[in-house]
Amino acid sequence: MSHDVTERRTESQGNASEASHVRFRATGFNPKANPIAAWGFFVVVIALWQLGSSTGFISELAMPSPVAVTKALWQLIITGDLWRHLGASLQRLVGGWIMGTVAGLLVGFLVGMFSWARSPGVAFVSALFPIPKIALLPLFIIWFGIGEPSKFATIAFGVFFPTVINTFGGVDNVQRNLIRMGQSFDLSMWSVTRKIILPGALPTILSGFRISSSIAIILLIAAEMIGAQYGIGALILAAGNLYQTDQLIAGVVVLSLLGLCVSWLLGRLDRWLLGWR
Amino acid sequence: MRLQIKGICHSYDQVEALRDIDFGIEPGEVVALIGPSGCGKSTLLSIIGGMLTPTKGEVLICDQATPDGCLNPLTYVFQDFALLPWRTVAGNISLVLEDHGLSKTDRDARVAEVLEQTNLWDFRDAYPKQLSGGMKQRVGIARALAVRPAVLLMDEPLSALDAQTRILLLDEFAALFARTGMTAVYVTHNLNEAVRLANRVVALRRRPGTIKEIHTIDIPLAERCDGMPELVAHERALWNLIRDEAIAADKELENVA
Ligand SMILES: Nc1ncnc2c1ncn2[C@@H]1O[C@H](COP(=O)(O)OP(=O)(O)OP(=O)(O)O)[C@@H](O)[C@H]1O
Numbered sequence A: 001m002s003h004d005v006t007e008r009r010t011e012s013q014g015n016a017s018e019a020s021h022v023r024f025r026a027t028g029f030n031p032k033a034n035p036i037a038a039w040g041f042f043v044v045v046i047a048l049w050q051l052g053s054s055t056g057f058i059s060e061l062a063m064p065s066p067v068a069v070t071k072a073l074w075q076l077i078i079t080g081d082l083w084r085h086l087g088a089s090l091q092r093l094v095g096g097w098i099m100g101t102v103a104g105l106l107v108g109f110l111v112g113m114f115s116w117a118r119s120p121g122v123a124f125v126s127a128l129f130p131i132p133k134i135a136l137l138p139l140f141i142i143w144f145g146i147g148e149p150s151k152f153a154t155i156a157f158g159v160f161f162p163t164v165i166n167t168f169g170g171v172d173n174v175q176r177n178l179i180r181m182g183q184s185f186d187l188s189m190w191s192v193t194r195k196i197i198l199p200g201a202l203p204t205i206l207s208g209f210r211i212s213s214s215i216a217i218i219l220l221i222a223a224e225m226i227g228a229q230y231g232i233g234a235l236i237l238a239a240g241n242l243y244q245t246d247q248l249i250a251g252v253v254v255l256s257l258l259g260l261c262v263s264w265l266l267g268r269l270d271r272w273l274l275g276w277r
Numbered sequence B: 001m002r003l004q005i006k007g008i009c010h011s012y013d014q015v016e017a018l019r020d021i022d023f024g025i026e027p028g029e030v031v032a033l034i035g036p037s038g039c040g041k042s043t044l045l046s047i048i049g050g051m052l053t054p055t056k057g058e059v060l061i062c063d064q065a066t067p068d069g070c071l072n073p074l075t076y077v078f079q080d081f082a083l084l085p086w087r088t089v090a091g092n093i094s095l096v097l098e099d100h101g102l103s104k105t106d107r108d109a110r111v112a113e114v115l116e117q118t119n120l121w122d123f124r125d126a127y128p129k130q131l132s133g134g135m136k137q138r139v140g141i142a143r144a145l146a147v148r149p150a151v152l153l154m155d156e157p158l159s160a161l162d163a164q165t166r167i168l169l170l171d172e173f174a175a176l177f178a179r180t181g182m183t184a185v186y187v188t189h190n191l192n193e194a195v196r197l198a199n200r201v202v203a204l205r206r207r208p209g210t211i212k213e214i215h216t217i218d219i220p221l222a223e224r225c226d227g228m229p230e231l232v233a234h235e236r237a238l239w240n241l242i243r244d245e246a247i248a249a250d251k252e253l254e255n256v257a
C-alpha cells in the first residue's frame, strides 16, 4: 500500500510544471461583529449631526443639535420633570405588561395543553390578534374612564395576544418524546407540566417577551399621546405642540434608553433562566 | 415479572401494523424483536409498556413479583435518549425518582448508585449537550436502572450511535444483562445485537406484522463473546429468516417514496 502511494506521489511531482493551486472559493457570507466599528459609527453620526447644526446646514428648529438635546435633557433632569414623566410611564408599562403577560401565559398554557381549550382559544386569538390594539383605547376609556385603568387595559390587551401565541407555540414545540418519557416513568401530570413542558416552552416564551415588551412601549406612548398629563408620550406631544424640538428629541432619546434597558433586563432573564443552553 | 402478550392486533387509521401477536416474556429472559423497517416493532414495544392501547388483545402481568424498591416496573430506554437538556446528568436521573415519595437522601443514594454502576460519576454535573452519544445513552440506562425496573423495554437503543460506540455499549449491555439477570425486551435492526443479548429472538413479518418465528439461542449470556462461531451461525439463521422480508420492505419504501 505505502509503496503505491509513494510511487504515485513521485509521478505527480514529475508533472509539477503543469500544477496549479486549488482556488479558495469559500470567501464571504460570514459577517463578524466588531464593537469598535459599532461605537465608532455612532460617534461619527453624532459628530456629523453636530457639525451640520453648527454650520447651519441643519435647521435648529427641524432638528436641534446634539448639544441642545443634551441641554434639554439636563433641564428635564434638574427640574425633576423627567422623573415625573418617566415614573408615570414606567408604572403603566410595568403594570400593563405584567397583567397582559400573566393572563397570556395562563391562556397560552391552556390552549397548548388541553384539547377543549385549543380550538376555541386559537379561533379567539386569531380573530382578535390582528386588531391594532390602540383602536380599542376609546372603548376602554368609555369602560374605565380617561384615567390610568384605560391605559393599563390597552397595554395589557396588546401584550396578551403575542404572549398567548408564543406560550402556546412554545408548549407545542416541546419535544413529544420528552413528554412520553415522563409519562413512561409514571410522572404525574403536574410533574410533567412543571418539569418538562414549562422549561421546554421557556425559550419560546422568553423570546415572546421581547416582542410583547416592544408592543407595550408602542401602546404606552400612543395612549399617553391620546390623553395623559404625565408620561414620556405626553412630554413628547406637549413639546411638539410648543415647537420645543430639543425637548421632543430629548424625550425620544429617553425612549430609546428605556428600550435598551428593557432589552438588557430581558437578556439577564434569558441568561438566568436559560443558562443550560 | 412474567408478561404474556395475547392476541395483540393494532391498526393505525389505514395501516394494519400488528396482527395476532402471542408470546410470553419469562423472568430473567432477554427477548429481542427483529424485523424489517415498519413491521411494527416500536408499536409492539409501546403496547407492552402501556404507552399505546392495542386495537385488540391484551398484555397480562402473570406474576407480580418485582425487584426490591421497584418504582416503575416497565421502564423504557429510548433510541433518542430523551434526556432533558436543562437538567444535569444527576438531575435527569433524579427526575424519575421525584414523584415516588422517596426522601431526598434516598434519591441521592440511588442516583449515586447508578452513576457508579454506569461509570458516570465524573459526569454527574454535566449537561446532556456536553456528552457524546454513547454517554447520553449510558445516562438513559442509568435513569432506567434507578427505578429498579422489572422489565427493561429498549427500542433500538444503539441505533443513534456511531459504529464504534455501538460495539462498546453492546459489550456493556451484555455484561449488565449477564450480571443482573435483567428481564428485557430489546428491539433492534441489528442481528449481531440480537444474538449477543437475547435468549429468544422474535422475528416479525411485515404488513401486517405477524410473528414469523421465535428463535431460541441456548448459550448463557455470560459465555457469549463477539465473533463466537455459534453466534455467527445464529446470526446467519436469523438473516435467512428475515432476508426476503427486508428485501420486500426495501422495495416497498422505494415505491412509496
Ligand atoms: N402514529 C402512527 N400513525 C400512523 N401510522 C403509524 C404510526 N406509527 C407507526 N405507523 C405505521 O405502522 C407501521 C409500524 O410502525 P412501527 O414504528 O411500529 O415499525 P418499526 O418496526 O418500529 O419500524 P422501524 O424499524 O422503522 O422503527 C409502519 O408501517 C408505520 O408506518
Ligand SMILES: [Mg+2]
Binding pocket: B041, B042, B043, B155
Ligand atoms: Mg421503530
